[in-house]
Amino acid sequence: MKSKGLISAIVLLSFSIGICYQASRYPFGTVSKIGPGFFPFYLSIALAALSFIILIRAILRGAEEVSPSATGSITKEKALRVILVLIFSLLYTWAMGRLGFPIATFLFIVGVFKFVESYSWFLSILGAVSISLSSYLLFGVWLQCQFPKGWLGI
Amino acid sequence: MDNLINNLYLGFSVSLSLTNAFYCFIGVLIGTLIGVLPGIGPTATIAILLPMTFYLSPVTGIIMLAGIFYGAQYGGSTTSILVNIPGEVSSVITTLDGYQMAQQGRAGPALGIAAFGSFIAGTLATFGLGIVAPFLAGIALKFGPPEYATLMFLALITATFLGQKSMPKSLAMVVLGLILSTIGRDTITGFPRFTLGILQFEDGLGFIPLIMGLFGISEVLSNVEEKVRGQIFATSKIARLLPSLKDWRRSIGPILRGSGLGFFLGILPGGGGLISSLASYIMEKKISRTPENFGTGMIEGVAGPEAANNAGAQGSFIPLLCLGIPCNATMAILIGAFIIHGVQPGPLTMTQNPELFWGVITSMYTGNVLLLILNLPLIGIWVKILKVPYSILYPLILLFCVVGAYSLNNSIFEVYLTVFFGVLGYIMRKIDYEPAPMVLAFVLGPLFEDALGQALLISRGDYRVFLNRPLSLGFLVAGLALLAMSVISNLQKFRSNRMKKVEEGD
Numbered sequence: 001m002k003s004k005g006l007i008s009a010i011v012l013l014s015f016s017i018g019i020c021y022q023a024s025r026y027p028f029g030t031v032s033k034i035g036p037g038f039f040p041f042y043l044s045i046a047l048a049a050l051s052f053i054i055l056i057r058a059i060l061r062g063a064e065e066v067s068p069s070a071t072g073s074i075t076k077e078k079a080l081r082v083i084l085v086l087i088f089s090l091l092y093t094w095a096m097g098r099l100g101f102p103i104a105t106f107l108f109i110v111g112v113f114k115f116v117e118s119y120s121w122f123l124s125i126l127g128a129v130s131i132s133l134s135s136y137l138l139f140g141v142w143l144q145c146q147f148p149k150g151w152l153g154i
Numbered sequence: 155m156d157n158l159i160n161n162l163y164l165g166f167s168v169s170l171s172l173t174n175a176f177y178c179f180i181g182v183l184i185g186t187l188i189g190v191l192p193g194i195g196p197t198a199t200i201a202i203l204l205p206m207t208f209y210l211s212p213v214t215g216i217i218m219l220a221g222i223f224y225g226a227q228y229g230g231s232t233t234s235i236l237v238n239i240p241g242e243v244s245s246v247i248t249t250l251d252g253y254q255m256a257q258q259g260r261a262g263p264a265l266g267i268a269a270f271g272s273f274i275a276g277t278l279a280t281f282g283l284g285i286v287a288p289f290l291a292g293i294a295l296k297f298g299p300p301e302y303a304t305l306m307f308l309a310l311i312t313a314t315f316l317g318q319k320s321m322p323k324s325l326a327m328v329v330l331g332l333i334l335s336t337i338g339r340d341t342i343t344g345f346p347r348f349t350l351g352i353l354q355f356e357d358g359l360g361f362i363p364l365i366m367g368l369f370g371i372s373e374v375l376s377n378v379e380e381k382v383r384g385q386i387f388a389t390s391k392i393a394r395l396l397p398s399l400k401d402w403r404r405s406i407g408p409i410l411r412g413s414g415l416g417f418f419l420g421i422l423p424g425g426g427g428l429i430s431s432l433a434s435y436i437m438e439k440k441i442s443r444t445p446e447n448f449g450t451g452m453i454e455g456v457a458g459p460e461a462a463n464n465a466g467a468q469g470s471f472i473p474l475l476c477l478g479i480p481c482n483a484t485m486a487i488l489i490g491a492f493i494i495h496g497v498q499p500g501p502l503t504m505t506q507n508p509e510l511f512w513g514v515i516t517s518m519y520t521g522n523v524l525l526l527i528l529n530l531p532l533i534g535i536w537v538k539i540l541k542v543p544y545s546i547l548y549p550l551i552l553l554f555c556v557v558g559a560y561s562l563n564n565s566i567f568e569v570y571l572t573v574f575f576g577v578l579g580y581i582m583r584k585i586d587y588e589p590a591p592m593v594l595a596f597v598l599g600p601l602f603e604d605a606l607g608q609a610l611l612i613s614r615g616d617y618r619v620f621l622n623r624p625l626s627l628g629f630l631v632a633g634l635a636l637l638a639m640s641v642i643s644n645l646q647k648f649r650s651n652r653m654k655k656v657e658e659g660d
Contacts, residue, residue: 004585012326019333022348032615036340036347039603043333050326057322057648074584078379085378086577089371089552093569096556109549116378117545127546135553143209145561 005058012051020044084116100150101140105132158284165512169520174217174513177210181218182521185225186528189245190233190536194551196226197484198373201365202551204491205558212495213510217517219491223484224276224467224518228525231268231460232536236261244463247431251448251455258451263397267405267453268460269529270397275413275461276522279468282417283475283515287504290476294501299608300619304629306602309479311633312422313594314640321640324591331592334359335599342607354567361490363559363568364596367575368582368589369483370555374548375580395530401453408438408458416462420469422481430466431459468518474499475511479598483590486597493597 023044029035088111095104109128113119119127139145168174188199200219207215230245235252248268255264297305310332314324337348338358349355397405415437416430438458439448448455473481478500480486492499497507504511529536559572579589613619620626 008585008587012330015330019348026345026347027343030615031617032610032613034607034610036343036345039606040333040336040347043329043336047326047329047333050322050329053322054320054326057320060652074379081378082375082580085375085548085552086573089556089573089576090570092552092556093566093573096560096569097566101557105553108553112549112552113545119545131550131553135557139557139561143206143561145557146564147560148566 005054009051009055009058013048013055016044016047016051020048081116085112088112088116097148098150100152101145101147102132102136103150103152105135157288161288161508161512162284162516164508165514165516166520168213168509168513169217169517174214174517175520177214177218178221178517178521179524181221182225182228182525182528185222185227186229186232186525186536187539188222189226189229189231190539191542191547194373194547195369196223197487198369198551199226200484200487200491201362201369202554202558204365204487204494205362205561207491208494208562212492212497213513215495216488216491216510216514219488220471220514220518221521223488224464224521225525227464227467228269228272228529229536231272231456232265232529232533233540235264235268235456236537237540244428244431244466246428247435247459247463248456250435251450251452254449254451255453255456260451262394263401263453264456265533266395266397266530267401267457269526271405271409271412271457271461272464273522273526274409275416275465276468276525277519278410278413279417279420279465280515280519280522282465283468283472283518284512286421287472287476287511287515290472291501291504294477297501297625298623299605299612300623300626301629302605303602303609304620304626304633305477305479306598306605308629308633308636309481309598310595310602311636312481313591313598320586321644323587327587327589327592328595331595332599332602334364334592335596336603341600341604354565359596360559360562360568360571361494361596362562363571364575365487365490365593366555366559367572367577368579368593369487370551371573371576372579372583372589374551375576376583377544378548395533397453404453405457408434408454409461411437412458412461413465416465417469419462420466420481421472428463430462430469434458434462464522471515471518475503475514476501478503478601480594483593486590486594489597 019040023037023040026037026040027035028037028041088108091111092104092108095107098104099107106128109131110124113124113127114121140147169178184199184203185196188194188196200222203222204219207218210218227244230240231248231252234240234245234248235256238249238253240246240249252264252268255261310328313328314321335358337355339346339356346356354360412430412434415434419430419433435448435455435458438454439445442448442452442454444452470481470485473479474485474489478489478498480489489499497503497510555572555576556569559569560566562568582589609619610617620630
């Protein structure tokens with residue numbers, strides 16, 4: 001856990017330095033009429049101070065309390081499932097802009113059912129057809145969401 | 155009193171209209187559903203369904219979203235009692251005695267008293283809201299920018315208590331949320347800040363992608379790690395739902411006490427839900443003549459906490475409706491919903507938007523009646539829903555997130571942003587950072603900056619403006635005292651941990 005605390009503190013610290021630098025380039029204004037740079041500048045200082053405290057605590061380690069919800073150990077299999085779901089979600093987003101909502105949804109559901117959940121091809125396709133069709137009827141037809149048009153013109 | 159009756163009359167005329175009652179029903183139905191289903195909570199659901207309410211009027215949309223929130227408290231208790239799995243965090247306490255009752259063949263009375271207890275608490279809390287809200291809004295009307303700025307400060311400090319983890323980390327999340335809220339054009343000068351040259355950032359970072367990612371997608375990513383297929387729970391048989399006269403005699407005290415305690419704890423920042431039900435359980439155990447029997451199937455241990463968590467859920471609407479300050483993550487999302495619908499919740503809501511204000515309050519009563527009807531006869535259906543495997547559920551949740559994020563501005567960019575925040579939220583969970591304080595700060599950020607700027611403008615840059623006004627000074631002192639208390643308790647914990655380490659080393 002020590003390294004996680006350390007890395008997160010360093011990331012936060014670098015982020016706050018970046019924000020501080022950027023905010024210092026904005027008009028600061030005066031105390032009676034604060035400019036756009038005033039608020040973010042002081043916030044970045046506060047964040048830097050807090051990340052410094054987190055950093056010190058991580059180094060001293062003593063106070064690094066880990067709650068049970070932070071499931072520290074992540075096995076290869078777990079990571080693979082998360083990464084696969086994430087990749088499918090990104091591909092879904094990408095495909096929605098090009099193939100249209102129903103086709104993208106169909107491919108997304110087939111992908112998740114088949115490759116993450118290892119359902120049979122038959123079940124995956126059946127599930128994907130019913131979900132993509134019903135979601136299109138719900139969102140596209142009933143709620144009239146303006147989805148990007150794909151190959152099929154829907 | 156006359157005023158209260160008039161206001162409630164106005165409220166009921168709004169909330170009982172056909173459209174509003176229908177959407178209230180939909181809200182509590184969805185609430186019960188997700189309350190029953192483990193793995194998805196009301197915060198994530200409200201975040202995901204928020205874009206769907208854009209097609210509705212503000213009052214209808216808010217009534218539905220509020221219904222999801224308190225409906226989930228009901229649903230959560232069903233699974234706690236029947237299968238020992240709390241559908242919601244706030245129902246954890248109910249598992250202690252509720253499940254034991256079910257094991258002894260008394261699942262029916264446990265479910266019955268949970269539903270009636272919640273209903274009585276909901277009814278009392280509705281009246282409580284009607285009495286306390288105008289009083290508090292009256293005080294809040296006297297607020298100027300300095301009071302608002304210091305109140306926001308107090309709210310942001312208390313937001314760190316929403317995180318039950320490390321205090322510096324929670325505070326860092328609050329500051330990060332404030333920084334994220336500055337993205338986009340400055341409200342006064344129109345100066346673009348941190349837009350990275352991206353056109354979509356000029357209007358600010360989207361609230362919907364932020365909450366859908368942090369609560370919706372990240373929750374899915376965390377749950378998806380484990381492969382769980384077709385879990386079948388062994389459920390106890392439900393014979394008779396209505397509690398006996400003896401059950402009622404034992405329960406009415408805990409229900410009334412739980413309602414009062416839960417309501418007032420709900421008003422406090424970070425309160426409501428779990429804290430209310432826990433406090434009620436502890437209280438009932440303390441005043442019981444047989445405290446040793448708690449945990450073995452005492453009906454008091456179900457009635458009190460169930461009443462408390464429902465009253466707490468409604469009490470948490472008070473800071474939102476009267477001060478425009480959310481006291482938990484769900485309320486932070488609801489405040490976002492108000493703003494998106496063009497209503498700025500605060501002390502003026504009651505006078506400027508009485509239909510909305512009283513409509514939402516009375517809809518909770520309507521909702522409680524609907525929940526009672528939904529929960530008792532339909533309990534068999536809710537139990538069956540438990541059998542829907544998560545492997546089917548989560549692709550649907552992701553689908554809702556994608557559609558919701560897209561339909562906001564018909565923009566694929568917002569969907570990518572949602573996925574980005576989903577990953578960020580997942581990583582945050584892994585390394586023990588909580589998203590709730592960040593979201594709260596993100597919502598309050600622009601209000602805080604505006605109030606601060608205005609306060610300094612009217613005082614011509616004199617910081618003493620925050621000290622010279624009694625209310626503002628009070629908020630400031632309260633905020634600093636909370637901060638100091640937190641720092642001291644953290645230091646003590648730190649020291650005792652070090653001591654332990656040193657002793658172990660010896």
